[in-house]
Every structure is written in structure tokens, then in C-alpha cells.
Amino acid sequence: MLTSNGYQLDERRLGRLVAVPDGERADRDVLRRRLWRDGYLFLTRLLDPATVLEFRRYYFAKTGLADADGRPREVERGAYRAVLFGEIVPGPEYDALCRQQALRGWFEWFFGAEVFLHRRKIIRHTAPGENGIGTATQAHYDLVYLREGTDQVLSAWIPLGDCPVERGGLTYLEGSHHRVRREEAEGRLKRPAASITADLPALAEQYDARWLVADYAAGDVVIHTAHTVHAALDNVDQVMRLSTDIRYQPAALDVDARWQHDWHDQDGL
Incomplete structure (x- = not known):
């Protein structure tokens, strides 16, 4: 049974995320068409x-949130936040991870x-058993948070460690970017920036679409467009889920200046 923010996903509205075949990995034109088709x-x-x-x-060693196997530990929230936002987020180790060749x-x-x-790069962790509205990332598409730059920005979601479905990885609403693009073109822009909903089953019915899931492994990356609706599942495993999401774009295109500061969960974005 898969849930997100406590809502149980309907098995009839579930599918599998499809990995790019090895034979297509080196063909840029094929990948561009695939991204346009699938989002x-x-x-x-x-x-x-x-x-x-x-x-x-x-x-986990810096924050103390989990042991070497990813099993949660109790930590003082203030101390953890001081390390996260004062040392890890602006630190060279995180920057090197995100800029690796x-x-x-x-x-x-x-x-x-x-x-x-x-510069605004986000690290997320979800402990086993956390559920209820507000715990998992709710359904949204990234453009609503990046209005002041190009819509050609691409997001990279990176599981930091193995992330089987039960550990609460990202899920994508199949074909949703086509509908979002149409609504954006028609001027139905979502303002102010906000998630669409925590109720993933209802959104799947509204879009007549499936939520696509996968068992991710360390080293995997999912690239998605700024129009693709996505969310996170609840972690029903015994191990902490850790991930990061970062954004690249062509340097010559407009950049959203609000995203050029280190991430903080109180930065208003």
C-alpha cells in the first residue's frame, strides 16, 4: 500500500517510471523528443x-539524524537546523556533489x-513513519516557483542512496506536463506559488492519469521539466529517505534572481 501525505494511492492509477534505454542515452535528439513526450x-x-x-x-554524520545504515536517531532540532543551513547547504561538499562533471x-x-x-539547492529527508498532510512533498510543478526566469529550466531529482518505492521517492503524474503547458499558454497561471494538492488520488482522477513510481538506486537521476507535476510518497520503510533537487538551465536565458541564495526552509520560496 502506497500513500502520500496519508492519502492511499489507487492501484488502478499507478504505473512504473520508464528508464531511458541504454541505446538512447547518447542520442541527444532522441532524449529531447522523449523529454517533450514524457516530461x-x-x-x-x-x-x-x-x-x-x-x-x-x-x-548523516554531520546532522546525527541517522546512523551509518540510515536508521533514524533522535536529535535536537535546533542543533540539526544550525548544521544543515549553516554548514551543509553552503558547504563545499554539497556544491561538489551538485557540480560534479x-x-x-x-x-x-x-x-x-x-x-x-x-544556487538554491534543496536537500530533503523523510523519516520512516512520517505521514499526514505536510510531511511528504505535495503535488506541484516547478514553474510556479520560478516565474521570474526562463521556463526552460530543468530539475534534477537525485536520490542520495537507494530508494525503493516504500522509502518514499518521487512520483510523477503521467503526461501532466502537456495539460500544464496548455493552461500556462492560456494564461491560467497559478499564483501565488503554491502546491496543487496533497490529495494525489483525487488529482489522478482529475487528470485521468497514473502516478508513476520507481525503485531508485544510488547513482540514478530523474530530470524533469518545469511543467511536470510530481510529488513524494510517504516513507513506510525502516530507513531514512534522503534526496536533493537542483536546477540547471542554459546560462544565456533569463535567471530567477530569487533562487540565487542558499536554500533555507524559511526563505519564502
């Missing part, structure tokens, strides 16, 4: 798993241009 690119093993797992160990180089190749990484 996402599921790239397995894009990153070195050892690099990802090294950062995972660093994160396997990632930045892929975006340069895909865009065929110099790229720009938004």
Missing part, C-alpha cells in the same frame, strides 16, 4: 554510486550550451 528522463547510473553514498554518510557535463551536452546551476 521526464529517468537516467539510471548517471552518477557514480560511491560519490552519492559518500555524501549520504557525510550528511557527470551531472554538469550531462546538462552541457543536453542543452548544447554553457549552463547555469541555481
Whole structure:
């Protein structure tokens, strides 16, 4: 049984995220068409798993949130937040993870241009058993938070460690970017920036679409457009879920200046 924010997903409205086949990985035109069609690119093993797992160990050692196996520990919230926003988010280890050649180089190749990484980069963790509205990322599409820049920005969601479905990974609403693009073109812009809903089953019915899920592994990356509706599942495993989401775009296009500061959960974005 899969849930998100406590809402149980309907099995009739579930599907699997499809990874890009190895034979298509080096064909940029095919990948661009695939991204336009599906709204996402599921790239397995894009990153070195050892690099990802090294950062995972660093994160939990610094914050104390989990042991080496990812099992949760009790920590004082104030101390944890001080480390997260004062040391980890602005730190060189996190920056190196997000700018590693396997990632930045892929975006340069895909865009065929110099790229720009938004400074506001987000790290999320979900402990086992957390549920109810407000615990998992609610359904949304990224453009509503990036109105002051180009809509050609692409997000990379990176599981920091293995993330089987039960650990609460990201889920994508199949084909949702086509509807969002139409509504955006018609001027039905969602303002102010806000999530669509926590009720994923109802949204699937509204869109007549499936929520796509996957068992992610360390080294996997999912690239999605700014129009693709996505959300997170609840963690019903015994291990902490850790992930990051970052955004690249062609450097020559307009940049949302609000996203050029280190992330903080009280920054109003």
C-alpha cells in the first residue's frame, strides 16, 4: 500500500517510471523528443554510486539524524537546523556533489550550451513513519516557483542512496506536463506559488492519469521539466529517505534572481 501525505494511492492509477534505454542515452535528439513526450528522463547510473553514498554518510554524520545504515536517531532540532543551513547547504561538499562533471557535463551536452546551476539547492529527508498532510512533498510543478526566469529550466531529482518505492521517492503524474503547458499558454497561471494538492488520488482522477513510481538506486537521476507535476510518497520503510533537487538551465536565458541564495526552509520560496 502506497500513500502520500496519508492519502492511499489507487492501484488502478499507478504505473512504473520508464528508464531511458541504454541505446538512447547518447542520442541527444532522441532524449529531447522523449523529454517533450514524457516530461521526464529517468537516467539510471548517471552518477557514480560511491560519490552519492559518500555524501549520504557525510550528511548523516554531520546532522546525527541517522546512523551509518540510515536508521533514524533522535536529535535536537535546533542543533540539526544550525548544521544543515549553516554548514551543509553552503558547504563545499554539497556544491561538489551538485557540480560534479557527470551531472554538469550531462546538462552541457543536453542543452548544447554553457549552463547555469541555481544556487538554491534543496536537500530533503523523510523519516520512516512520517505521514499526514505536510510531511511528504505535495503535488506541484516547478514553474510556479520560478516565474521570474526562463521556463526552460530543468530539475534534477537525485536520490542520495537507494530508494525503493516504500522509502518514499518521487512520483510523477503521467503526461501532466502537456495539460500544464496548455493552461500556462492560456494564461491560467497559478499564483501565488503554491502546491496543487496533497490529495494525489483525487488529482489522478482529475487528470485521468497514473502516478508513476520507481525503485531508485544510488547513482540514478530523474530530470524533469518545469511543467511536470510530481510529488513524494510517504516513507513506510525502516530507513531514512534522503534526496536533493537542483536546477540547471542554459546560462544565456533569463535567471530567477530569487533562487540565487542558499536554500533555507524559511526563505519564502
